[in-house]
Amino acid sequence: MSTAVENIAAGAPAEADHGRTERLLAAQQVKALSLRTSTAAERIEKIKRLRQAMFDRSEQIYKACHADFAKPAPEVDITEILPVVMEANHAIRHLKGWMKPERKRPTLLMFGTSAEVRNEPKGVCLIISPWNYPINLSFGPLISALAAGNTVILKPSEMTPHCAQLMDEIVADIFDEDEVAVVQGAVQTSQHLLGLHFDHIFFTGSPAVGKIVMRAAAEHLTSVTLELGGKSPVIVDKTADINKSAKNLAWGKFANNGQTCIAPDYMYVHTDILDSFVEAMRKAMTKLYGDQAQMASNGDYCRIVNDKHYARVKSLIDDATERGARVSMGGVEANNDNYIAPTLLTDVDHDARVLQEEIFGPVLPIIPFTDADRVIDQINAQPKPLALYVFARDKDFIDKVLSNTSAGGSCVNHSMVQFLHANLPFGGVNNSGLGNSHGHYGFKAFSHERAVVRERFSLSFLFLPPYKGFTRWFIKFATRWLV
Numbered sequence: 052m053s054t055a056v057e058n059i060a061a062g063a064p065a066e067a068d069h070g071r072t073e074r075l076l077a078a079q080q081v082k083a084l085s086l087r088t089s090t091a092a093e094r095i096e097k098i099k100r101l102r103q104a105m106f107d108r109s110e111q112i113y114k115a116c117h118a119d120f121a122k123p124a125p126e127v128d129i130t131e132i133l134p135v136v137m138e139a140n141h142a143i144r145h146l147k148g149w150m151k152p153e154r155k156r157p158t159l160l161m162f163g164t165s166a167e168v169r170n171e172p173k174g175v176c177l178i179i180s181p182w183n184y185p186i187n188l189s190f191g192p193l194i195s196a197l198a199a200g201n202t203v204i205l206k207p208s209e210m211t212p213h214c215a216q217l218m219d220e221i222v223a224d225i226f227d228e229d230e231v232a233v234v235q236g237a238v239q240t241s242q243h244l245l246g247l248h249f250d251h252i253f254f255t256g257s258p259a260v261g262k263i264v265m266r267a268a269a270e271h272l273t274s275v276t277l278e279l280g281g282k283s284p285v286i287v288d289k290t291a292d293i294n295k296s297a298k299n300l301a302w303g304k305f306a307n308n309g310q311t312c313i314a315p316d317y318m319y320v321h322t323d324i325l326d327s328f329v330e331a332m333r334k335a336m337t338k339l340y341g342d343q344a345q346m347a348s349n350g351d352y353c354r355i356v357n358d359k360h361y362a363r364v365k366s367l368i369d370d371a372t373e374r375g376a377r378v379s380m381g382g383v384e385a386n387n388d389n390y391i392a393p394t395l396l397t398d399v400d401h402d403a404r405v406l407q408e409e410i411f412g413p414v415l416p417i418i419p420f421t422d423a424d425r426v427i428d429q430i431n432a433q434p435k436p437l438a439l440y441v442f443a444r445d446k447d448f449i450d451k452v453l454s455n456t457s458a459g460g461s462c463v464n465h466s467m468v469q470f471l472h473a474n475l476p477f478g479g480v481n482n483s484g485l486g487n488s489h490g491h492y493g494f495k496a497f498s499h500e501r502a503v504v505r506e507r508f509s510l511s512f513l514f515l516p517p518y519k520g521f522t523r524w525f526i527k528f529a530t531r532w533l534v
């Protein structure tokens with residue numbers, strides 16, 4: 052069989068052999084039963100193998116990420132290897148505690164019983180991952196699934212075939228395929244997997260495909276974690292530290308070429324500071340990637356993943372400029388290797404596509420504002436975002452924004468770093484996702500919380516029929532006084 056890389060090169064992504072996928076699933080279903088009693092030490096040993104592979108294979112990871120979208124090696128370290136190692140270290144440190152049954156005090160009604168919540172593995176899990184952080188968003192959830200004692204079939208994105216191939220090799224090297232297996236392929240493979248009966252599906256990708264995943268999961272009543280996307284707004288108040296905000300936002304927006312689910316998508320800037328803020332953004336972008344003439348050859352700036360996405364991002368800029376937007380910096384140059392310069396757009400028409408669709412590229416539209424309430428109303432009129440960032444020194448302004456909006460996660464005076472906080476849940480809300488990942492939250496996503504009550508000397512026999520005399524009185528008493 053040809054590899055995914057060869058197939059992509061030939062213009063058609065390889066689809067998986069359905070027979071092999073079904074055999075893997077059957078083998079994992081058997082294995083999953085035996086993993087129910089797996090110890091913390093056994094799970095940690097698997098996580099350590101994966102962590103070691105991240106170090107042993109780092110050169111190959113750099114190469115694969117570069118081949119797929121010219122991602123610079125230091126950015127691979129920060130955004131692919133570091134988060135996976137961090138997830139592994141956190142799980143290794145805390146797994147024993149996470150696995151301990153959590154004792155619960157009896158309520159009055161349950162007097163005479165003892166109770167606990169036991170985290171049990173869900174069983175056979177399917178992880179479907181996107182292309183934009185191909186290693187991080189595949190191996191991160193894999194660590195949580197292993198910590199929770201599951202078996203896993205992982206389907207990486209076909210859009211980053213070198214990374215998919217490498218992950219396939221790493222997994223085959225360090226795991227038995229009845230524990231963890233990679234199934235490579237594109238939409239057809241994904242849909243075939245979604246038709247099978249898994250115990251949990253962890254999907255990271257677009258809201259549109261998230262809906263397909265949830266519909267398919269409903270067929271088997273399989274639980275899902277959906278890590279989705281959307282348009283993440285930024286609000287920069289007139290009290291913000293202009294230079295620091297611009298510096299943080301330039302990195303948050305243009306790292307990975309803007310192809311980040313939690314990247315600042317569009318930005319409201321208070322009119323009082325608009326000009327100085329745009330100037331500060333220009334300076335910050337030049338500091339990161341050099342003068343505009345040098346940016347295309349700057350090895351720290353990666354590329355749009357493929358021609359299709361290049362054309363999509365270019366069309367967003369063209370549509371905005373046709374409707375009167377000004378390119379304050381950057382813009383489209385000759386189609387050179389899927390390169391679009393870090394781009395700032397001002398005077399953007401409200402109906403421009405760049406303000407309607409998730410941008411997922413190096414383009415940042417700026418909208419001036421004076422009235423924070425109107426901004427909040429506009430944000431609340433959109434689907435709930437995965438991230439919302441607020442930049443201000445005024446604590447009341449910050450509180451007003453946080454209290455009157457909803458988002459998967461937020462940063463105050465920073466962007467993107469919420470992803471790197473191992474003690475925080477990472478996830479969306481409604482259109483931007485369902486459920487959480489990372490650390491203890493990731494462990495819980497792949498665990499079933501099983502309630503266990505142990506009878507000792509409870510009064511439950513007093514509720515039994517015949518419902519007459521004292522029993523009738525006791526039920527009334529309990530309803531009134533014991534609950």
Ligand code: NAD
Pocket residue numbers: 179180181182183184188206207208209236237238241242255256257258260261263277278279280281311312313409411437479483484
């Ligand atoms: P995508 O939804 O197109 O693809 C994700 C996965 O789904 C891939 O493995 C793909 O093969 C599969 N897939 C695609 N179409 C399918 C279909 N019709 N049926 C079944 N499976 C299908 O997403 P993408 O382009 O890889 O990634 C970009 C999107 O992911 C953006 O919306 C971004 O915001 C989001 N994202 C979210 C997070 C997060 O953590 N919340 C992280 C990264 C990306």
